[in-house]
Amino acid sequence: MVMMNSLVIEGIGVQNWTYIIVGLTFTLYIGIAIWSRAGSTKEFYVAGGGVSPLANGMATAADWMSAASFISMAGIISFSGYDGAVYLMGWTGGYVLLALLLAPYLRKFGKFTVPDFIGDRYYSNTARLVGVICALIVSFTYVAGQMRGVGLVFSRFLEVDINTGVIIGMIIVLFYAVLGGMKGVTYTQVAQYCVLIFAFMVPAIFISIQMTGNPIPQLGFGDQLADGSGTYLLDKLDGLSTDLGFSEYTEGSKSLIDVFAITLALMVGTAGLPHVIVRFFTVKRVKDARKSAGIALLLITILYTTAPAVAVFARTNMIETVSNQPYADMPEWFKKWETTGLITFTDKNGDGLIQYVANETENELVVDNDIIVLANPEIAQLPDWVIALVAAGALAAALSTAAGLLLVISASVSHDLIKKIINPKISEKNELIAARLAAVAAVGVAGYFGINPPGFVAATVALAFGLAAASFFPAIILGIFYKKMNKEGAISGMVIGILSMLFYMTKFKFGWFGGGTQADWWFGISPEGFGTVAMALNFIVSIVIMRFTPEPPKAVQDLVENIRIPSNAGEATH
């Protein structure tokens, strides 16, 4: 503790530290955007195609790790214990699919967007249009969540209104995404990766040392407590959890089939997300695409293996701080988060103590998932600059993902819709203008959803994966590995896949089509896990329809043989 206190410069305070650190990082992002602005459509869509595997790996990692990974994931794991593994395995295992089954071939194919591949491989503008619609649905559901994350961080740490926070975030993203396109976004994401990983690791290491004496969080949460009792931290947490009536932390409570289905849906969804796939169009050679997928996953895994450790530390700390303690004695952070509504306490039995238990009628404390990472440094009494750093990291995570998604949306409109379907004769200069206008419009829509979040935003972010799994993944896999797959099969597969996913999700999440409760789930599979079923349906429909329709033209079959060979990838073209 002596060492930590010496790091605090007296009198600056959390809020000023936050202004300083967030201000510095924003200046950096804007500087990069000006230095790397895009001059051609190629630079705008794929950063000119000459990004090194390391830079692309870092950019992919930042692109991928969103407000959900940085802010919410450790919190979700903290409250769900073993079950949190669905996110850990789901959101990393998808990179194995990307590296082995998708990235090298899509890079060899050498176009700008995912609907481009769908349209050319299935020799049909209908297929392209279905691809565009799927890309827009997936990306918009995802981006709205990011903007809300930006607003949340601003409102808590800089004590501005949530809407002001969203607007500041919009202006920053607008600036570097519209000016820099993929080129600007790539190099900003490299910087954002550094900021976010540093911000995530510093508090985790501090807390790991505090609790277990082990400086490596990944090992620390399986270690003995630092109090010399010889008790393992996880055993202690299992005990605390069962005492309060929760299931054992290391056991979880979801059914096996649902854990299986959600994990697979998230893996496949990750591999089918257009803003992730498009990153692999930016490298020079096929071998660079494979390598940068490896680097990206390595960099992501640093955060993802730390998150479950943070979850265990925070859960233990929190239970010990609040359980059966007098409300009047709660520390400052507790009161501060109460004002944001993310912690609520109702003294049901009027004894002035906080009863935090599994039984809902007796439980008096509700804690939002998102607090765990944001409040963790305060709960562990870390210095002010660490708290400020976490705010900057959360903003980096949300902004980098939002920018990546906005590019997918703008490219879908300007390239796939305008250039490939509506007006093929558009000049390069006008296409670039269209791309920038589309990006501006997309930022506007995303900001609107950030300020007026429809109640289902949080739910739909997780479901975006189901949608991607149900639509793109089978069409791309079959397009590469099944030469005879034709447009009739692929189009019907994508349509049936995404419609069945939308049906199941709206039925059980929003109560459409008669609604239903957990007891009505098909095979006990939750809407989050239904992407697995919808994906299987897509594969089956595609293959059955293909059997009854003409096989693809010779030129297309040759194209498939060509993308299987890694050499002469050439440059990404129109």
Add this chain to the structure above:
Amino acid sequence: MSKNNAKAYWKENIRYVLILMFIWFIVSFGAGILFKDALNEFKVGGFKVGFWFAQQGSMYVFVLLIFVYVRLMNKLDKKYGYDE
């Protein structure tokens, strides 16, 4: 490049992919989910083994798998003259 060359290359590639995907499945869906309860009978340090695979081990193996694939494919590209 001849057509046979391309076919043989593709066949070897598919074999690597299948082997690596099998390992991918075993560490995550196998050790982390299906056989978690059996593995949880064993402990390494404070970790129950099934829990460790689900929240740590599977991810380390994923990273390794991709780098192994990168190496195998770089060699294969050379062998078939597709190297750049």
